[in-house]
Amino acid sequence: MAAHLRLGVFKFASCDGCQLQLLDAQGKLLEIARHLDIAHFPEARSAVGEGPYDIGLVEGSITTPADAERIQEIRRQCRYLVTIGACATSGGIQALRNWGQIDSFVSAVYATPAFISTLATSTPIADHVPVDFELRGCPIDVRQLVELITSFVLGRKPRVPSTSVCVECKARGTVCVAVAQGIPCLGPVTQAGCGAICPAHGRECFGCFGPSEPANLVSLTGQYERQGTPPEQLIRLTRSFNAQSPAFRAESDRLEGASHE
Amino acid sequence: MVVSPSPISERNIGDWLRLPPAGLQLLIETLAENHRVVGPQVADGAVVYRDLRGIAELPVGWLDEQDGGRYRLHQDPTAGFFDHVVGPHSLKNFLFPARETVASFVRTDGEWVQQTHAPEDRPLAVIGVRACDMAALRIQDKVFLGSGHVDPGYQARRQRLFTVAVNCRRAAATCFCHSMACGPAVEPGFDLALTERDGWFACQIGSPAGHALIQRLATADAGIVSCTVEEVDAAKQVSIDLEASMHARQPEAGAPRPRSLDTHGIRDLLYAQMEHPRWEEVATRCLSCTNCTLVCPTCFCSSVTEVADLSGDHVERERHWASCFTLDHARMHGGSVRSSTASRYRQWVTHKLAGWIDQFDSSGCTGCGRCITWCPVGIDLTEEVAALRHSDPP
Ligand code: SF4
Ligand code: SF4
Ligand code: SF4
């Protein structure tokens, strides 16, 4: 019976919001606990079950030398390793440091910079160890998390679409904020999963699920520029929670390069 | 006591009546007794279909300006109840909903049992259906009812659908129903059809259900009388004039380009241009975002998934909208057969305007213009087809 499957939840540089989504599964949480032994989940229980684990959920990005080593051991302990959220999957908002000078950040923030041991970059888990599956989002979507766990318990592939947020927008009948209000929205190049929450509340998608497949950013930002959005706003839009995702990174760098010409 | 100028029994299908706004209000209220009534309303910067309680909720005084990737509403004191044209929603949103549970199953003691489904919701009545969307309804009927593979959910909703169509008095720049022989005059198939006049509606009866409703209204002293011959002619002239003006439209500086589509030999034209470099050019602009297909009132693709709960004992078979712009749509063993955006855009246009003719004996396009307006980067199939037509095959 599936009840012997062991789950571990691990945290790196992150805000804990994705782990909280697991607790937010509410009614489903008890059902999940019937099928999985939640062996390691420091956010939620003080008992620490040693590895190995059948499935490890990893939140957060790698920002310190110690974490770069810790993820190696976690990988060894997990049969399946799944990154949860923008930090683990693309480096998170803290990857903005990748465009700056780490020494100047450290000396600006900490009274005694010598005590700080940090890396110059924030990088996704997949830059360090092989990852079996990614759950996108900032934070992840609880329905996608339940789908992931369900598929794992039932032994099938998780159904997590790689299509654009526009698919979800149209499915719920939301009026497009880009077309009807001229708001620059990243939905057409962002992976679905959130249920198009932001457009449904009259604001733009800001790309927290990372780039969709494909993601034609040059065409989209070009359209917004022609409609009057300043390049600086488009750089900020593409350089946020998934700034380090290759497609978003390439576009924010391209826009920045073009605006300096 | 108001005496009706002609007795009820003389009113037949095809007859025209004079309906004051209060009559339309009563019509909506009467329909609501046993229908879910939806109609156009202003919400979130567009005219969308929503549940409608009365004429006060209709977009009176609102006009829409539409262009590639752009939709804006503005108020105009001369605009009537229905001088806006089509918004992002169509009948498809109701008859072929984005998500539908088509079956469900429960496993008890190792045995799977199919659950019986709860009966459908109340029948649907839609106010304000334009000619292009009545044409789209005929096209979707062929797809879901006419192929020998009847879709039971669609059929149940369609059979009980009540349509109050509206003849457009105005077209948006993105409208090109005149090119597709789909408007602007509403073709028979409606239950009632309205043509807005100065402060009243000319209402034509189109079906036995429409006739029955008018009979109920006429007994309620709603000021409904027969149209005079002159009034009927004037109402018919509205569509004739609009169609003529659509054919005569010319581009004007500073205004959205008026759309039209030359359909002459379009099937063979498109089939001959499969390797044209224009497809690659569109692909540099196309986002593969799916908006064009999802707003199109005739696009019918769907995908079916079995959704199980954690126990694996409860399974819902869910159908949801799919689009030829997603990689998954053409994924089969070994990968996607349409991995480039160029191949996906080509699939959409050639199916809509050419393959559809072979498959369903009509175009898949009604000229409603939604795919142009709601494409975030304003890709315009009329422009793409013109580009293919006015260049030599490679
Ligand atoms: S609001 Fe954004 S996500 Fe929604 S359809 Fe428009 S562009 Fe796509
Ligand atoms: S292809 Fe475009 S214009 Fe034609 S019916 Fe579909 S949405 Fe309307
Ligand atoms: S395409 Fe024709 S029928 Fe449809 S809204 Fe425009 S003018 Fe009316």
Ligand code: SF4
């Ligand atoms: S044509 Fe426009 S709406 Fe359609 S997939 Fe391409 S970008 Fe999206």
